[in-house]
Structure formats: structure tokens, C-alpha cells
Amino acid sequence: MESSSSSIRKGFILAGLMNMSVLLFSKLFTNPVIPEFDPVVMSNFGLLMILIWGLAYISVANNYQEVKWLIAVFAIEKFIYGFTWINWHLNNSITEVFDKDLLAGMFYAVYGLNDWIFFLFFTYVFSNLLKARKSS
Template identity: 65%
Template sequence: MTINNKLISKGFILAGVMNSSVLLFSRGFTNKTINAYDPDVMSNFGMLMILIWGLAYISIAYRFKNVKWLVAVFAIEKLIYGCVWLQWMMTNDIGNVYKEDKMAGIFYSIYGLNDWLFCVFFLYVFIRLLKQQ
């Protein structure tokens, strides 16, 4: 299956928008429940960096063909977040998060799935760009 460049550009924009949803789930970085359950990764600073990654995805949406190695970096970044999420899910009780705050529970339920999805997307784009050399 081949995805056209226009759809790939939309994928980069969607990845950025999904990262920007951290603003919604964190209620503008005021949701302390998210911070409390993973203070290393999901501190307010960590969530700000997630937002910055999202802006980086959007910034190359129409120029991704020129920065194939940056696309590889995006895939690695998403792989790392996906692995961190899996580890978190295996060592925490998501039910406790939902009891404290539904938005935080939804956030912890989906953020890693989002990271795995876009890891595959970025990897696909990178491999496609390598083959075009």
C-alpha cells in the first residue's frame, strides 16, 4: 500500500494536533493528577516538551521529503514514549487514575497507543524516503 504525499503531510499535522491535545487533558498544565502519576515523564515541563514535539511534526508537514533523518528521529522518539507507556501500564493501576480524575485517566489510557500509531507512521515515511534515494 502506498500513501500519497498529501496524505503523509496530513499525517504529520495530525501527529502535531494529537500532541497538542496534552493542553486539553492537562487543562492547560493545571491537572495535577497527570503530574502525580508519572512525575518524571509527565511533569508540566515534560508535557510542554510533548507540545514542542508536536509543533516540530507540523513544521515539516510539507517538507518531510527534505528531512528523512529527522523523520527517523520522530520514529525513535515515539518508540521511546510508547515503551515508557507500556512500562507505566504494567506497573500502575489505571483505575486509580480514573477515580481521581477522568481526564487524567483518559490521557493515560490513550497516550501510548497514540505514540505507537505515530511511531509506525513515522517509520513508514522514513523507510519510504530511504527507498526513494
Template identity: 60%
Template sequence: MNIKKEHLTKGFILAGLMNIVGVLLFSRFFSNTVIPETDPQAMSNFGLLMIVVWGFAYIAVSKNFHQVKWLIAVFTIEKLIYATHWTRWILDNKITDVLEKDKMAGIFYVIYGINDWMFFLFFLFVFLHVIRKKI
């Protein structure tokens, strides 16, 4: 499969924007108390801030990702951890309870794990192609 670097660069930028804009929007710039109350282990305001930082890291390497293959492996592992955490959370909790407390927080909890699974697959795809020197 021949993929242009420009397309993958856009994927890194999109991953970063999803983290940055998604957290800032749904947390109402860290003022939404329902998100951290719902999952204080991963989604405290500090945790949300770190998600924003990860977003900036994705964007920072978007044009030279092919030169930092092991960092892409780290991104892959990071997304796998968040996606797995979300999957466990979603199996043990009722999203309707969160939606009743705050629609923005509920929407956040509906989509963040799907987003993380999607970008886990993206980063894994990129890592495998870079390691095989197909990019």
C-alpha cells in the first residue's frame, strides 16, 4: 500500500486537534466538573491537560514522523492505554447517568474512546509502515 506522507501528516494534525479541541470544548476549558467527577483516575483536570499536551506532541511531529519511529510507537501505546481504559469504563458505567448530569460530559464519554481506538489504529498503521521503511 503506497500512502503519501502528506496524508499521514494530516492524520497527525487531526489526532492533535481532536485531543486539543475536544478536551477544551467538552470540558469548557476545564470548568466542566462532571468529566473529572465521572472518572477522576484518568480525566481529572490534570489528566485532561495532559491529553492536550499529547495533542501538541502529535502536531509537533506531523511533518517528520517518519524520522521518529519509536515516538510513534509510544503514541500507539498511549492511545491503546486510553482506549482500553475507556472500554473498561464504558462496560462498568451507564453513559445515560453522565448525560443526565451534563450533556457535554456525556458526549465526551461517548466519543473519546472511539476516537482513541481510531487513532490507536492510525498510529499502529504508521508505525508498522515506518518500521518497514515503506514511508
């Protein structure tokens, strides 16, 4: 269980660091192309909130077992961003974004994949916490 707990802890830290990568893609919130292509979700305020979510993931890395319902919230949040990303791709052209800015194009190409992966991770952790609670 200890190695599993260590891996899960690292997963929370990785999730947070991945969210913090928004600083790179947004060029420290100075890249106008990201908000141009999704001014509601990916405004500079939205990008800042992605950073804050990342800090939240890291903040529970050492005690995630004690905040199982917060982990469920994390899973829901990742599902929403993943769904939003799919919807964005169904209604927009990634080529147009790449034509304007490489980092913005890379951001739109991959951010949802990251969200779906961590949706599965948070769902797995939450599910295991529920099972552990029932068996104790």
C-alpha cells in the first residue's frame, strides 16, 4: 500500500505541474492567441484559474486520503475541461491556432488529453478511497 500511496501522491503533484504548464504555453499570460480562440474558458482569468487548480492538486498530495470528496470534485472539474476540449475541437480549427502561434496550437492540441488522463486518475483515487472506507 505504501508504494501505491507514493505513486498516487506523485500523481497529484504531476497533475499540478501539468496545470502549471499553462505558464509556458501562455508565455506568462502574455500570449494573446490562447484567449483569442476561446475567450470564455481560456481568457487570462481562466488560465489563472487553471494554475490555481494545479496548486490545489499539489496541496492535497500528502493527505489526499483525508479529502475524498474533494478528489471527486477534481474528477468532475477534469471531466468538464475534457468535454469542453472535445467540443472546442468539433467547432474550431486547430490549424488556425497553429498558424498564429506554435505554443497556443500545442496548448489546444493537448490540454484536453491531459484533462482526460487526470479525470481517470482522480476517478481511480476517489473510487479506491470509497472502497477503502467501506472495507474498514
